[in-house]
Amino acid sequence: MQVRDYCIKTATPDDLDGARSVMLDTVYRDFGTGYVPRWHRDIVDLDHAYVAPARHTLLVAVDERDGTVVATGALDSRGPAHPPNPRHLAERYPSGETAQLRRVYVRPGHRRRGLARQLVDELLNFAAADGGYRSVYLHTDPAVPGAEAFWRSLGKAVLDEREEPGGGQRIVHFEVPLP
Template sequence: MQVHEYRIKPATPDDIDGARAVMLDTVYRDFGTGYVPRWHGDIVDPAAAYLLPARHTLLVAVDGPGGEVVATAALDSRGPAYPPNPRHLAERYPSGGTAQLRRVYVRPEHRRRGLARRLVEELLAFAAADGGYRAVYLHTDPAVPGAEGFWRSLAKVVHDEREGPGGGQGIVHFEVPMG
């Protein structure tokens, strides 16, 4: 049995290619959408999206001494956009005052080991240390195996599009307690 020694850390420029690979693999394999520019622009240039802006961060989980990136988690100061998200969510979670969790992805062979939970804990600590965030928001596609249950264990549902007329995009929106 292989023993994994995971280390969670802020991404550096050296981690960007590995982080991008985890993200792209996830949108192709788990989401089935592939890369969609209007949804996944940050994946092409994670350094510009998460490393350069002062209130944003990208964390990676690396495995072993070789430092292979096996998981990602990001946070930025952009609230949910309307459209495609419901207007009431864009108003409740405005950009600047909202920390949005993004790209919490773990390679399948490394799942069920607490990596996503550890990454989210680090993101919440980052948001709290910033001092300017009033809420932590995220949305997830419940079709991704394990995603909805994971987020329900950490956060409260603030809107489930499946319950509205026509089911919207089928997305579930959450608020994570800041501490």
């Protein structure tokens, strides 16, 4: 898929270091958490998490001007785990039947160009082509500028933990329709 000046494609082994760099920069800069193994273990081994499994995928957006990876998007067949997520979400979105969108990140200098939307469209097409997914789930940190509005434009919030007693993890959970 082509977005002006960018090539969106399935990641190859040559793209993994660039994808990992986008992801790690995002968790340090945008999330402010840095690398936390229980949350970010997949980033270290992208091949095992997204490239090798048949029902998973990792997409990258490559800037054609210099060949660098500037955005990522991943999908796997793992539903939200309980804990840390509420039990009713884990039951509603079971592993194997749920395509979970993950790591949809765009470097700041490349935002507002349609890359995230195009990555998500391609991930949704991948999920639909699989034939075994009955739903698409994701969660986002609403503290990241633009994240909540972006996901609300594509799906519906199924749980906003900020509205729960104590605020939960303060994340918002979404379902996005399959094409």
